[in-house]
Amino acid sequence: MLPFTIEKVRSVEAAIAAASSGRRLIAGGTTLIDLMRDEVEQPQQLVDINALPLSEIRVDRSDLVIGALARMADVAAHPDVQRLHPMVAESLIEGASPQLRNMASIGGNLLQRVRCPYFRMLDAACNKRSPLSGCAALGGLNAGHAILGTSDHCVATHPSDVAVTLVALDATMRVVGPKGERTFLVEELFRLPGDTPHLEHTLLPGELIVEVRVPGGPVGRRGRYLKVRDRASYEFALVSAAAALDVADGVIRGARLAVGGVGTRPWRMRAVESALIGKVPDRKVFEAAARLALEGALPLSGNRYKLELLPRTIVRAFEMTGGIA
Amino acid sequence: MAVVPQVAAQSTSEGSPSAPTARVRLAVNGVRHELDLDTRQSLLDVLREDLGLTGTKKGCNQGACGACTILLNGRRVVSCLTLAAMHDGATVETIEGLEKNGELHPLQSAFVEHDGLQCGFCTPGQIMSAVGCIAEGHAGSPDDIRFWMSGNICRCGAYPGIVAAVADAAKRV
Numbered sequence: 001m002l003p004f005t006i007e008k009v010r011s012v013e014a015a016i017a018a019a020s021s022g023r024r025l026i027a028g029g030t031t032l033i034d035l036m037r038d039e040v041e042q043p044q045q046l047v048d049i050n051a052l053p054l055s056e057i058r059v060d061r062s063d064l065v066i067g068a069l070a071r072m073a074d075v076a077a078h079p080d081v082q083r084l085h086p087m088v089a090e091s092l093i094e095g096a097s098p099q100l101r102n103m104a105s106i107g108g109n110l111l112q113r114v115r116c117p118y119f120r121m122l123d124a125a126c127n128k129r130s131p132l133s134g135c136a137a138l139g140g141l142n143a144g145h146a147i148l149g150t151s152d153h154c155v156a157t158h159p160s161d162v163a164v165t166l167v168a169l170d171a172t173m174r175v176v177g178p179k180g181e182r183t184f185l186v187e188e189l190f191r192l193p194g195d196t197p198h199l200e201h202t203l204l205p206g207e208l209i210v211e212v213r214v215p216g217g218p219v220g221r222r223g224r225y226l227k228v229r230d231r232a233s234y235e236f237a238l239v240s241a242a243a244a245l246d247v248a249d250g251v252i253r254g255a256r257l258a259v260g261g262v263g264t265r266p267w268r269m270r271a272v273e274s275a276l277i278g279k280v281p282d283r284k285v286f287e288a289a290a291r292l293a294l295e296g297a298l299p300l301s302g303n304r305y306k307l308e309l310l311p312r313t314i315v316r317a318f319e320m321t322g323g324i325a
Numbered sequence: 326m327a328v329v330p331q332v333a334a335q336s337t338s339e340g341s342p343s344a345p346t347a348r349v350r351l352a353v354n355g356v357r358h359e360l361d362l363d364t365r366q367s368l369l370d371v372l373r374e375d376l377g378l379t380g381t382k383k384g385c386n387q388g389a390c391g392a393c394t395i396l397l398n399g400r401r402v403v404s405c406l407t408l409a410a411m412h413d414g415a416t417v418e419t420i421e422g423l424e425k426n427g428e429l430h431p432l433q434s435a436f437v438e439h440d441g442l443q444c445g446f447c448t449p450g451q452i453m454s455a456v457g458c459i460a461e462g463h464a465g466s467p468d469d470i471r472f473w474m475s476g477n478i479c480r481c482g483a484y485p486g487i488v489a490a491v492a493d494a495a496k497r498v
């Protein structure tokens with residue numbers, strides 16, 4: 001690890017000022033310290049934001065509002081989260097380990113970095129770590145990589161679980177920066193790699209995530225997060241699906257679907273959602289809709305299995321929502 | 326408690342004369358310490374190298390194995406992925422602090438009784454994680470225990486004994 005200074009800030013203004021002058025924010029540190037130790041990240045000045053009053057979890061009208069510094073474990077265990085949006089809790093509990101969830105913040109979770117092994121190997125080609133150096137995953141180990149949203153420059157998946165659920169539920173985020181505050185869809189935080197995979201998100205210099213807002217409503221209450229992985233817990237997703245249905249009089253009125261483990265960002269599946277509206281929920285209907293998920297999918301040498309696993313995961317996730325039980 | 330600041334301070338892997346330092350006060354197993362630390366030192370390195378508390382183990386140093394689990398302000402965390410400089414004023418409990426007046430903690434006894442270990446390397450982390458797991462109310466059934474203890478890897482595969490020990494201790498604490 002290279003040397004760095006660290007200071008604690010006690011106001012949002014001070015955090016913005018520090019971030020605007022090029023200092024790096026640190027929350028739980030579970031992404032940043034890990035990467036600094038490998039020297040993939042080399043900030044020289046850290047700003048500890050944990051003393052900021054941003055860890056509240058509250059209900060505002062029917063929306064769920066989660067402070068950026070709320071810890072994954074606390075969000076998952078919160079009664080309002082479990083009541084209004086059980087799939088938010090489920091996707092948090094399915095991620096990382098109890099110890100890490102006690103440390104990791106929601107803001108940091110959204111900005112966590114890829115788990116591509118070459119990203120962490122300083123001597124491997126990786127456009128994300130060193131622009132224009134190439135992409136070792138294209139001709140290397142890529143079983144865990146993406147089939148949607150990839151480019152010749154990068155094929156890494158976004159690893160967050162809860163981000164998938166937040167994208168499915170049209171969650172928004174509020175950020176503040178030197179030029180004031182902005183609110184936008186969580187989905188809009190993530191960039192596609194294109195030919196600039198080192199640029200991962202749309203935050204402007206000096207911007208701080210303040211909170212995430214999940215709209216209330218009937219769809220979320222029945223949602224489920226299904227994560228398929230190499231072992232039963234404590235592993236990143238091969239494929240995951242955040243699925244929710246609003247069924248009235250035996251007919252699907254609303255559907256939400258986003259998937260993880262397959263896209264270079266959390267991937268909303270609007271075509272699948274539309275195909276379900278007005279249908280009577282059953283396995284055949286889910287299977288027909290899930291086929292649309294593969295539109296534009298480009299498998300790599302090692303991840304062709306995802307073409308099969310993705311639709312199956314989607315079908316199972318919709319079955320789990322209770323829409324047909 | 327073994328406190329060996331002099332020798333240990335020089336042996337830290339990150340020690341270098343020009344590196345930034347931070348003053349950090351920690352209460353570890355009820356004993357207060359005031360330390361001048363290299364900002365790069367993890368809580369794990371401070372426990373092991375500055376305070377001589379080598380019960381807490383360094384396995385992966387990447388947050389993945391759980392061997393370094395401690396209680397930080399009462400919650401279980403992996404001490405390898407947090408900087409000591411971020412925890413001025415914190416309370417830390419490690420495996421060394423569980424035994425009280427020569428009596429093992431119920432979890433320690435349960436690990437012995439149920440053969441919850443083979444080589445023992447993961448055991449301090451398992452036990453500290455189990456303290457957290459039981460306090461959180463996540464030790465109600467063997468399935469619950471398996472899921473909520475999955476942040477602690479045991480390379481010897483002593484899992485059946487670990488689950489039995491945690492289940493047994495959960496009834497006693």
Ligand SMILES: Cc1cc2nc3c(=O)[nH]c(=O)nc-3n(C[C@H](O)[C@H](O)[C@H](O)COP(=O)(O)OP(=O)(O)OC[C@H]3O[C@@H](n4cnc5c(N)ncnc54)[C@H](O)[C@@H]3O)c2cc1C
Pocket residue numbers: 024025026027028029030031032033034068069094095096097100103104105106107108109110111112159160161162207208209210234235236237387388389
């Ligand atoms: C072994 C292991 C397994 C894991 N498994 C999973 C998993 O299965 N699923 C999953 O989803 N995640 C998993 N994770 C990732 C983990 O969830 C993230 O590391 C964590 O959520 C990051 O949050 P943090 O608060 O620790 O972020 P930090 O490391 O503190 O920060 C991460 C980044 O976010 C920036 N940042 C933090 N807060 C803000 C803010 N408020 N505003 C602006 N910028 C900010 C920082 O500058 C930094 O760039 C795993 C991690 C480990 C180590």
Ligand code: SF4
Pocket residue numbers: 114116117118119125126127128129134135136137138153154155156197
């Ligand atoms: S997939 Fe992306 S992160 Fe992985 S080596 Fe290629 S450029 Fe780097």
Ligand code: FES
Pocket residue numbers: 382383384385386387388389390391392393394403404405406
């Ligand atoms: S040493 Fe900390 S989790 Fe492995």
Ligand code: FES
Pocket residue numbers: 441442443444445446447448478479480481482483
């Ligand atoms: S007892 Fe050897 S690693 Fe668990």
